[in-house]
Amino acid sequence: MSGRNGELPAYEICECHDLLVIKGIIEDSPAQRNFTFLDVGAGKYTWGRSVSEYLNQEFGGKGLTFRVIGVRGEQNPETTIIEDGCVTRFELGAFKIEEISSEFTKCELTLKDEVDGAWASWTMRHLQDSVGTLKQIVELLRPGKGMLSFDGFVYALEGDDLSPSSLVKNIFPYISELLQDTGNEFLAFPVLQTDNYHFILKRKSSEPCKIPFSYERRETIIEIPSHSSEGIIVFKRQTPRPDVYKMTLDDFNSLNFNMVKLAKTENFYYFYNHQGDRRILCFPDTAPSGSLSILKWIIDKGFWKISNE
Numbered sequence: 643m644s645g646r647n648g649e650l651p652a653y654e655i656c657e658c659h660d661l662l663v664i665k666g667i668i669e670d671s672p673a674q675r676n677f678t679f680l681d682v683g684a685g686k687y688t689w690g691r692s693v694s695e696y697l698n699q700e701f702g703g704k705g706l707t708f709r710v711i712g713v714r715g716e717q718n719p720e721t722t723i724i725e726d727g728c729v730t731r732f733e734l735g736a737f738k739i740e741e742i743s744s745e746f747t748k749c750e751l752t753l754k755d756e757v758d759g760a761w762a763s764w765t766m767r768h769l770q771d772s773v774g775t776l777k778q779i780v781e782l783l784r785p786g787k788g789m790l791s792f793d794g795f796v797y798a799l800e801g802d803d804l805s806p807s808s809l810v811k812n813i814f815p816y817i818s819e820l821l822q823d824t825g826n827e828f829l830a831f832p833v834l835q836t837d838n839y840h841f842i843l844k845r846k847s848s849e850p851c852k853i854p855f856s857y858e859r860r861e862t863i864i865e866i867p868s869h870s871s872e873g874i875i876v877f878k879r880q881t882p883r884p885d886v887y888k889m890t891l892d893d894f895n896s897l898n899f900n901m902v903k904l905a906k907t908e909n910f911y912y913f914y915n916h917q918g919d920r921r922i923l924c925f926p927d928t929a930p931s932g933s934l935s936i937l938k939w940i941i942d943k944g945f946w947k948i949s950n951e
């Protein structure tokens with residue numbers, strides 16, 4: 643995955659196609675007229691361009707307007723604001739994601755409580771303060787509705803073994819626990835046989851996003867595979883590590899999961915995606931975790947739908 647820089651038109655976090663998620667978000671709010679979608683770490687801005695094209699095709703002329711905003715660290719030749727049918731597209735370069743709230747204020751963009759869908763793909767792992775930035779992004783989401791899709795990053799707690807392998811092993815439980823701490827609904831989802839993990843968070847209310855950590859120190863780590871080599875932050879927890887609900891086969895079966903073929907062996911759950919490939923869904927210690935409501939939304943909307951064989 644090295645060299646990846648936003649060339650893809652979709653990120654497919656938790657195996658959900660972004661355009662279907664966007665459609666689902668819009669359909670769930672029939673009275674809402676204006677929507678905002680955000681690409682945090684936009685690379686070459688391909689995502690925003692393909693989302694704009696889709697929104698114009700699917701929702702143009704229906705009285706809806708959209709803001710599609712991509713932000714990235716690299717400088718643009720110029721700040722770009724493009725009026726494109728029912729979409730206003732922003733391509734904002736030289737943007738400090740760690741200061742995302744104040745950076746938007748500088749651009750005179752009001753986004754607090756207004757973002758309906760945000761994606762941060764292969765971005766959080768590069769940030770100086772991923773945890774603090776996550777809090778800021780969550781507070782941009784529309785209360786009760788807005789969703790953030792993102793992938794794994796490393797942080798440590800006081801007393802942790804700071805070897806790269808141990809840090810990577812902690813990504814899934816630590817981010818799941820962090821999301822649980824915030825009090826929002828979320829789905830934590832392992833990516834097929836890799837050390838990458840996907841997460842979707844749905845903002846519950848307009849309350850500030852709670853993170854019960856205090857900053858201890860920054861540690862320089864030589865290299866963490868597929869992650870930033872810029873170092874990590876070590877935090878002290880102010881509350882005990884919470885229990886995070888791990889989904890079971892019964893949960894999947896109770897959610898009309900006949901749409902997806904599922905089998906369980908001693909160590910793995912399997913499911914078949916729509917191409918019919920057999921894929922590993924989870925290992926016992928990385929079972930999909932969090933709240934069933936998001937899993938139910940994904941299944942009810944048919945994002946994982948396959949033809950029955």
Ligand SMILES: C[S@@+](CC[C@H](N)C(=O)[O-])C[C@H]1O[C@@H](n2cnc3c(N)ncnc32)[C@H](O)[C@@H]1O
Nearest residue numbers: 647648683684685714715716737739763764768
């Ligand atoms: C590996 S690329 C991923 C691009 C795209 N999201 C994808 O998945 O293909 C990382 C992106 O995050 C941005 N980025 C990383 N750290 C950043 C920071 N501290 N501030 C602003 N942008 C940052 C880079 O500019 C780049 O656009």
